[in-house]
Amino acid sequence: MKKLESQFVYLDHAATTSVDKRVKKTMDPFYTTNFGNPSSLYASGLFSKRAIDKSRKIVADFFHTNSYNIYFTGGGTESINMAIFGVVKKHAKSGKHLITSKIEHEAVLSSMKRLEKEDFEVTYLDVDVDGFVSLNDLKKAIRPDTVLISVMYANNEIGTVEPIAEIGRLILKHRKDNNTIYPIFHTDACQATNYLDMDVEKLHVDLMSTNGSKIYAAKGVGVLFKRKEIKIEPLFYGGGQESGLRSGTEDVPAIVGLGKALEIITEEREAEIKRLVGLRQYFWDKLQEKIAKIRLNGPCLDDLKTRLPNNLNVTFLDIEGEALLLYLDAVNIMCSTGSACTSLSLDPSHVLTACGLPYEYSHGSLRFTLGKENNKKQIDYVMEHLPRIVEKLRKISPVNLAYDPNKNNHPKIHQR
């Protein structure tokens, strides 16, 4: 067996990333030496405050906006909750209709579900077979009482890049034609930050969420971009940090690290995207060569504008994803699955289902998301094991699905 430099092959960067060593280096002093509370007036406090301001400027530059539009939060989920609940708390009087897509992250979907219990009405937009929201559907869904639209920038499971700029323009036009400030537009950009253009002026978004844990910075730190003219209510109250919108002592090291992570992205993004696309293609070619009966889920791999460069989502027919995942884990390969067995509800991935994939194909799906540490040698290592594992699990499986989902004559739903 080939020797690997690293003990593990980590192919789950959409779940979270490691902290880049350079990022960690900038964070370290703020834990032990310069630990002052940024709200304190003495030197150490001011030092912390300046560090946050510097980081805020980096984020603002990265988003092509002003520092006063940037709010640090406790993570992606918090930013998203702050955007959604912040808007509806402030603007419920103007309308109680919200629009989102069926393939959003749980942070958005669960928030929407909660609001439905409070008499808000939510339209969940369908997506096509590759996960794209239709502009026409969205246009038709907008009503006079629609206060908020939230559509993700890039999908975490299948890497679909939604047409955020087009949606933004459509909303601007609607507002202008109807002389209204609604609907307000939020995008969850947590998966997009590493690879896509985050220029809020080009995207025409009012609110945008991202976080540190997907960009080689710390977990538990996030960013909410909010245009100055959009008013929202805070989620919690206290010392009035972050212009009163996010009270609570700032996580200075994490915020500093997030700034550094964005600087690294700016410097290295172009080359890294190229490298990841090449690596992903190498992986997909090998998979197709070595393993029969597999299907690519999500948009085609060739168009960088429509699919994240690091995402590969594949269904292995006739076997179940959790079994596959555990066999891979046993040889220290890490990835994730859309199988029901890893979800509490015992329903398979809502994203794959929304794309029209039958349950039995979702159950056999694996998501590989590549990142900085991955290289060809690691993919070769995966390919030493994966075909063998797939063959073994297929040998013990009574299922023999047709490649074309329409040709399967077995039940679509089965209730016990």
Add this chain to the structure above:
Amino acid sequence: MNTANTNQAKIRDNQGNAWVYSNIVKDHFFNPRNILFSGEEDEYEADATGRVGSPACGDEMVLWLKIDPKTEKIKDCKWQTFGCGSAIASTSMLSVMLTENDGLTIDEALKIKPQDIMGRLGGLPNRKIHCSVLGDKALQSAINDWFRKTGQHKCVSTAGSKVIDKELNITDHDIEEAVLEGAKTLEEVQNKLKVGASSPDSIPEIEQLIRFYSEKYYGESYF
């Protein structure tokens, strides 16, 4: 590659609770016993077969039994499973329990409860209990198949289901399973259930159930 971690398969549930399969579950998952490899089904010449679940719901199991007609002891048991780690381990353990110490009689086998399989596995995480239930159902289904093949229609287990044909002990659940296996007409259902003509009184109800389940499972197109 370091092999020390081979038996440390771990995943977490959505609430962030870590859970780990027991060593016995892992052993049966990574080294399943008594498998009938796909492609070898016909050669095996089983006396009884039980199939439950569906790939759409995330697990499907097939259990094949060889049974001594005189003693009604299970001489051999083979299986195939499409499913997660605990589904595979549960079926493997069930096959061991059925055949160890010269094999259980059918009566003994019918007394196996999902809890017994779980106990032998050293427990399953709460969310995975349904996997052991499925093994139990596969066994019941295989033994029902044996009863039908040997004309013991009265013995066919009907627990929890409504008996449609009293003569042949056919339940709504049997019809559901037959439809799930592809039967679309009364004749096909009768073929699946290995029974001759049903009593005329029950035919309209059987036909109605066939329509009901066909619509339920095949009525909607996904694409």
